[in-house]
Amino acid sequence: MIRYYPHVQITLAEVSGKTVILIHGLTGCMFRCYKCINYDEIILKRHPDALSIDEVITIIQQHENIIEMIVFSGGEFLQAPIEHLILDLKKVRNASIKPIVIYTTGYYGEKMRMLWEKGMVDGYHVDLKLPYHLLTIQDEDIVTQTLGRSLSQIEIDQMIETIEWVVKTDKGFNQIRSVKYPFLHPSAFLECQVWIDLLNKKYHKDTPYEIHRFVNLNELS
Numbered sequence: 001m002i003r004y005y006p007h008v009q010i011t012l013a014e015v016s017g018k019t020v021i022l023i024h025g026l027t028g029c030m031f032r033c034y035k036c037i038n039y040d041e042i043i044l045k046r047h048p049d050a051l052s053i054d055e056v057i058t059i060i061q062q063h064e065n066i067i068e069m070i071v072f073s074g075g076e077f078l079q080a081p082i083e084h085l086i087l088d089l090k091k092v093r094n095a096s097i098k099p100i101v102i103y104t105t106g107y108y109g110e111k112m113r114m115l116w117e118k119g120m121v122d123g124y125h126v127d128l129k130l131p132y133h134l135l136t137i138q139d140e141d142i143v144t145q146t147l148g149r150s151l152s153q154i155e156i157d158q159m160i161e162t163i164e165w166v167v168k169t170d171k172g173f174n175q176i177r178s179v180k181y182p183f184l185h186p187s188a189f190l191e192c193q194v195w196i197d198l199l200n201k202k203y204h205k206d207t208p209y210e211i212h213r214f215v216n217l218n219e220l221s
């Protein structure tokens, strides 16, 4: 059973121009990114008052008239077992007509495809942490600094494939974005932009690529 963060937010700040309901799954994360703002609160902290999916659905239904999109985030929401993801997303589908978007790192490509094929999700917003398509063995330090651990070549290849699949299957709800980590050279983001542009051209899509400002925890306190 997936447990949900008790503070469900209705916000305009997540997806430009849209009122979304933002729901965090307490599903942990396989990374520990540089100064992750969610780490202590969403990943480490125990939440005895966590919500069930039925309680989350009640909140969705209370706001059905004002929300335009339902967004699931984490941690890494897709770290939950696939059968639990299917069960919960199916319940949400049955309870609301609003599009469902999942924020993800793109690490669990196989689960992304399964949920997509089952019609459980309308879009993925993928946090492209690094220009994976250009990484070499010399970049191991920067990978570790960014993600808190290294990546095998198999993991990198799978994420490259997943990004391509996200652009290829976009039906208007997908997005790729990067966080402007202060230690990354600006060329990293230009390279990501070029890559996504090429994929869009290849698949005749218009998946947006956004660069988000790095937010320091001190700014939020």
Ligand code: SF4
Pocket: 029, 030, 031, 032, 033, 036, 037, 038, 039, 074, 075, 076, 105
């Ligand atoms: S993937 Fe996201 S939630 Fe996980 S550590 Fe990185 S920034 Fe935090």
